Amino acid sequence: MKIALDVMGGDQxxxxxxxxxxxxxxxxxxxxxLCLVGDDTRIAGYxxxxxxxxxxxIEIVHAAEVVEMGESPSAALRKKKNSSIAxxxxxxxxxxxxxxxxxxxxxxxxxxxxRGLGRIGGIVRPAICSVFPTTSSSCVVLDVGANVDxxxxxLLQFAMMGSIYSRQVLGTSSPRVGLLSIGExxxxxxxxTVATNKLLAASPLNxxxxxxxxxxxxGEADVVVCDGFVGNVVLKLSxxxxxxxxxxxxxxxxxxxxxxxxxxxxKGVFDDMKQTFDYAxxxxxxxxxxxxTTIICHGGSPPRAIRNAIRSARLAVLNKVNKVISEEVKNxxxxxxxxxxxx
Amino acid sequence: MKIALDVMGGDQxxxxxxxxxxxxxxxxxxxxxLCLVGDDTRIAGYxxxxxxxxxxxIEIVHAAEVVEMGESPSAALRKKKNSSIAxxxxxxxxxxxxxxxxxxxxxxxxxxxxRGLGRIGGIVRPAICSVFPTTSSSCVVLDVGANVDxxxxxLLQFAMMGSIYSRQVLGTSSPRVGLLSIGExxxxxxxxTVATNKLLAASPLNxxxxxxxxxxxxGEADVVVCDGFVGNVVLKLSxxxxxxxxxxxxxxxxxxxxxxxxxxxxKGVFDDMKQTFDYAxxxxxxxxxxxxTTIICHGGSPPRAIRNAIRSARLAVLNKVNKVISEEVKNxxxxxxxxxxxx
Numbered sequence: 001m002k003i004a005l006d007v008m009g010g011d012q013x014x015x016x017x018x019x020x021x022x023x024x025x026x027x028x029x030x031x032x033x034l035c036l037v038g039d040d041t042r043i044a045g046y047x048x049x050x051x052x053x054x055x056x057x058i059e060i061v062h063a064a065e066v067v068e069m070g071e072s073p074s075a076a077l078r079k080k081k082n083s084s085i086a087x088x089x090x091x092x093x094x095x096x097x098x099x100x101x102x103x104x105x106x107x108x109x110x111x112x113x114x115r116g117l118g119r120i121g122g123i124v125r126p127a128i129c130s131v132f133p134t135t136s137s138s139c140v141v142l143d144v145g146a147n148v149d150x151x152x153x154x155l156l157q158f159a160m161m162g163s164i165y166s167r168q169v170l171g172t173s174s175p176r177v178g179l180l181s182i183g184e185x186x187x188x189x190x191x192x193t194v195a196t197n198k199l200l201a202a203s204p205l206n207x208x209x210x211x212x213x214x215x216x217x218x219g220e221a222d223v224v225v226c227d228g229f230v231g232n233v234v235l236k237l238s239x240x241x242x243x244x245x246x247x248x249x250x251x252x253x254x255x256x257x258x259x260x261x262x263x264x265x266x267k268g269v270f271d272d273m274k275q276t277f278d279y280a281x282x283x284x285x286x287x288x289x290x291x292x293t294t295i296i297c298h299g300g301s302p303p304r305a306i307r308n309a310i311r312s313a314r315l316a317v318l319n320k321v322n323k324v325i326s327e328e329v330k331n332x333x334x335x336x337x338x339x340x341x342x343x
Numbered sequence: 344m345k346i347a348l349d350v351m352g353g354d355q356x357x358x359x360x361x362x363x364x365x366x367x368x369x370x371x372x373x374x375x376x377l378c379l380v381g382d383d384t385r386i387a388g389y390x391x392x393x394x395x396x397x398x399x400x401i402e403i404v405h406a407a408e409v410v411e412m413g414e415s416p417s418a419a420l421r422k423k424k425n426s427s428i429a430x431x432x433x434x435x436x437x438x439x440x441x442x443x444x445x446x447x448x449x450x451x452x453x454x455x456x457x458r459g460l461g462r463i464g465g466i467v468r469p470a471i472c473s474v475f476p477t478t479s480s481s482c483v484v485l486d487v488g489a490n491v492d493x494x495x496x497x498l499l500q501f502a503m504m505g506s507i508y509s510r511q512v513l514g515t516s517s518p519r520v521g522l523l524s525i526g527e528x529x530x531x532x533x534x535x536t537v538a539t540n541k542l543l544a545a546s547p548l549n550x551x552x553x554x555x556x557x558x559x560x561x562g563e564a565d566v567v568v569c570d571g572f573v574g575n576v577v578l579k580l581s582x583x584x585x586x587x588x589x590x591x592x593x594x595x596x597x598x599x600x601x602x603x604x605x606x607x608x609x610k611g612v613f614d615d616m617k618q619t620f621d622y623a624x625x626x627x628x629x630x631x632x633x634x635x636t637t638i639i640c641h642g643g644s645p646p647r648a649i650r651n652a653i654r655s656a657r658l659a660v661l662n663k664v665n666k667v668i669s670e671e672v673k674n675x676x677x678x679x680x681x682x683x684x685x686x
Contacts, residue, residue: 135591145525148533182488182575190491190572213576214583229533230573232525233556237577240557241584248478252612259612265605269595 001032002059003313004097005306008038008066008084009104011299017103018046020306025057027307032314033057035097037088039064063087066104069299073107077115085109089116092292099293099313101284103301109294110146110287117292120322122329125150126289127158127228128296129165130235131282134219138282140166140175141216143228144235146287150227152195155179156203160332161288161325162223163205168319169286169312170222178211178221180230186210192227200225203332239298246270283308286316288325293317344375345402346656347440348649351381351409351427352447354642360446361389363649368400370650375657376400378440380431382407406430409447412642416450420458428452432459435635442636442656444627446644452637453489453630460635463665465672468493469632470501470571471639472508473578474625477562481625483509483518484559486571487578489630493570495538498522499546503675504631504668505566506548511662512629512655513565521554521564523573529553535570543568547675582641589613626651629659631668636660 005021007014014036021034036043040062047055063084067076080086085108091097093116102109110128119126127143140162147154159177166175179197181189186197188210200207211221213234226234253259263270283305284297293316295309316322348364350357357379364377379386383405390398406427410419423429428451434440436459445452453471462469470486483505490497502520509518522540524532529540531553543550554564556577569577596602606613626648627640636659638652659665 135587148525180576182491182572182579190570193572213578213580214587216580217584217587227533229525229536230576233523233573234576234580235556236525237556237559237580238584241560241581242588244478244557244560245585245588249612252615253609256612258608262605262608262612265601266596266609269592269599269602269605272595 001314001317002035002097003032003310003317004035004037004061004088004091004100005310006038006084006088006100006102006104007036007043008063009102009109010297010301014038014042014046016301016303017306018043019303020301020310021058022050022053023303023307024310025054028311028314030057032310033059034310035059035061035088035091037061037063037084037091038066061087061091067108069105071105071108073105073111076105076108077111083108085112086116089113089292089294093117098317099295101295101297101306101309101313103297103299103306106145106296109296113287113290113292113294117290117294119289120291120326120329122326122333123157123161123289125154125157126287127161128285129162129288130231130285131170132216132238133282134217136219138170139216139219139221139224140170141224141226141231141234142288143226143231144285145228145232147228150192152192152199155192155196155225155227156199157289157329159200159203159205159207159223159225160328162225164324164328165286165288165316165321166222168321168324169315172222174206175222176208176220177205177223177225178208178215180213180224180226180234181210182212184210184212196225281308283310283312286312288321291322293322344657344660345378345440346375346653346660347378347380347404347431347434347443348653349381349427349431349443349445349447350379350386351406352445352452353640353644357381357385357389359644359646360649361386362646363644363653364401365393365396366646366650367653368397371654371657373400375653376402377653378402378404378431378434380404380406380427380434381409404430404434410451412448414448414451416448416454419448419451420454426451428455429459432456432635432637436460441660442638444638444640444649444652444656446640446642446649449488449639452639456630456633456635456637460633460637462632463634463669463672465669465676466500466504466632468497468500469630470504471628472505472631473574473628474513475559475581476625477560479562481513482559482562482564482567483513484567484569484574484577485631486569487574487628488571490571493535495535495542498535498539498568498570499542500632500672502543502546502548502550502566502568503671505568507667507671508629508631508659508664509565511664511667512658515565517549518565519551519563520548520566520568521551521558523556523567523569523577524553525555527553527555539568624651626653626655629655631664634665636665
C-alpha cells in the first residue's frame with residue numbers, strides 16, 4: 001500500500017507534515033509506503049535531519065507549485081496543474097498511490113479529489129466526515145462542510161457512509177446513527193431533518209433517532225448526520241470553545257501566584273484533558289463518497305495529527321471502505337427501487 | 344411598571360422563581376412591581392420564609408394549572424386555560440402587566456405569547472434571542488429556536504430586532520451585526536445566508552459580514568443572526584460543552600490528592616470562569632417581535648437567572664424596545680417599498 005502525503009499543505013511546511021510522516025514510519029505497522037509530495041529539494045534536505053531514519057519506505061515526488069490557504073479552489077484547480085495537491089491526487093488516479101492526505105486548502109483538496117477521482121457509483125454527493133472526541137470514545141460527524149442545502153437522500157447516504165467508516169476504520173461493531181436536530185421527537189426540526197428522519201427510520205441502519213448538539217460529545221451516537229452548513233458551524237464552534245476556555249483559564253492563572261501553583265499541581269489533569277479532547281488524536285477528516293481515499297487535515301495540524309491521518313488512511317484502504325460503500329449503496333438502491341422508497 | 348413572573352415554570356418550583364423574585368425586589372431599582380403567578384397558597388406560604396421581606400411591591404395572582412415541561416404546546420394552549428403561563432400572558436393582554444417571565448415549557452410560552460399578544464405590525468416572525476457570554480462582554484444570538492426554514496426577510500428582521508435589543512437593553516451604542524455562516528466571504532454559506540448577506544449589506548444596520556461559530560464567544564459581533572435550527576444547535580452545544588469540560592475535570596481531580604489540592608488553589612479562577620461563562624448572568628431570552636414583553640428562561644435557571652431576567656424585562660419595557668422595533672421596521676419598509684428591495 002502506498003499513501004501520498006502533501007508536505008506543502010498546512011501552516012508550517014514542509015516541517016510538520018514531514019515530522020508526521022517520520023512518526024508514522026517509526027510507530028505504525030510497516031505494511032505501507034509513503035510518497036512525500038512537494039518541493040523535492042526541500043523534502044530531501046529536511047529528511048536529512050532525521051539521523052538513522054530508514055528511508056526505504058519513503059519516496060519523494062516532486063510538485064513545483066503550492067496552493068495557498070486563501071486561494072480560490074476553482075482557480076487552483078484550473079491554473080496550478082503542478083501543485084502538490086494536483087500531483088498527489090494524480091498519483092491516486094494513475095494507480096500509483098492508494099490514498100492522499102493533505103492539511104492544505106480544504107476546498108482545493110475537495111475539488112481536486114472530486115475532479116480527479118470521481119464519485120463512487122450511486123453516491124450523489126461526497127461528504128467530509130470529522131471524528132469528534134467524546135467522553136467515552138469518538139463520534140463521526142458528517143457532513144462538516146462539503147455540502148450545503150442538502151436533500152434527505154444526501155443525508156441518508158451520509159449516514160450509510162459514516163456508519164461504514166465507523167465500522168471499518170474505528171472498529172465500532174454496530175454504529176448507532178443519530179440525526180442532528182433540535183429535539184428528540186421525529187417531528188422536531190426543519191423540513192430537511194423531518195423528512196430525513198423518516199428515511200433513516202426505514203433504512204437498515206442502526207438509527208437511534210434525533211440527537212442534539214451536546215449529545216455529540218457525550219457519546220450518545222457513533223455517527224451523527226447533518227447538512228454541511230450546520231456541521232461546519234458545529235465543528236468550528238467546538239474547536240474554538242476548548243481553546244477559548246483554556247486560554248481564559250491561563251490568563252486568570254497568570255494573575256495569581258497561588259493559582260499558578262495550583263495549575264502546576266493540576267498539570268497532569270489538564271494534559272490528560274487536552275489529549276481526550278484533542279482533534280490531533282483523531283487523525284483528519286476523510287472525504288467519503290469519492291472513488292479514492294482522501295483525508296483532509298486541519299491547517300494547524302501538529303505532526304501527531306498527520307501521523308494519525310496516515311493511520312486512518314491505512315485502515316480505510318486495508319478495510320476497503322469504498323468497496324463496502326459501493327456495495328451497500330447498490331444493495332439499498334436495488335431493494336428500494338421496487339417500492340419507490342427513494343423517489 | 345408591573346412584571347408578571349411564572350412561579351410554576353422550571354425544574355424547582357415555586358422555590359427558585361420566588362427566590363429570584365425576592366433577589367430582584369431587594370437588589371434592583373425599586374421602580375417596578377412583581378406579579379407572582381401560580382398556586383396562591385403555595386406562593387404565600389413560601390414567601391413567609393423571607394423574614395422582614397417588604398411585600399408591598401409583590402402581588403400574588405392565582406393560576407390553578409401548570410403546563411408540564413414535556414407537554415405539547417398546542418395541547419397546553421387548548422386545554423389549560425388556567426395555567427400560570429396562560430394567566431401570566433393574559434395579565435399582559437389585559438394591560439395589567441407590562442412583561443411576563445417564565446422558566447417553563449418554552450414552546451407553550453412561545454405559543455401562548457403569540458396567541459395572546461400577537462406580533463408587532465410589520466414583523467413576519469418573532470424570534471427567540473439568546474444572550475451569549477463572550478470573552479469581552481456579551482453577544483445577542485437570534486433566532487435560537489422559534490423558527491426553522493427561515494427566509495432572508497426573516498433573518499433581516501431578526502437582525503433589526505437583535506440590534507435594537509442590544510442597543511436598548513444591553514447598552515451597545517452601534518451594535519455590530521454578524522451573519523452566522525461557514526466562511527467570511529459573502530459567497531460562503533447556503534442559499535439562505537448568501538441571499539441574507541445581500542439584504543443585510545443593503546440595510547442601515549452596522550453589518551460586519553459573515554461570522555463563524557467560534558466568533559460568537561470572542562466578541563467579534565454584538566448581534567449574530569441565524570435560522571432557528573442552527574441557532575438552537577449552537578445554543579445547546581455551547582451550554583453542554585462547558586458543563587462537559589468542567590465535569591471531566593472534576594472526575595480527573597477526584598482521582599488524585601495532589602490535583603485536588605491544586606483545584607482548591609485554583610478555586611477562585613474556576614469561580615470567576617464560571618461567572619464569565621454562566622448563562623445565569625445574562626438573564627433569559629426575550630421573544631422578540633411579539634406585541635408584548637416575554638422573557639424565556641432555561642428550565643434549570645438558578646434564582647440569579649430569574650433575577651436577571653427581571654432586570655432585562657424592566658429595561659426592555661423602560662427603554663421601549665417594542666416601540667423602537669415597530670418604528671424602525673415601518674421606516675425600513677417605507678424606504679424599500681419604492682424600490683422593491685424587499686420583494
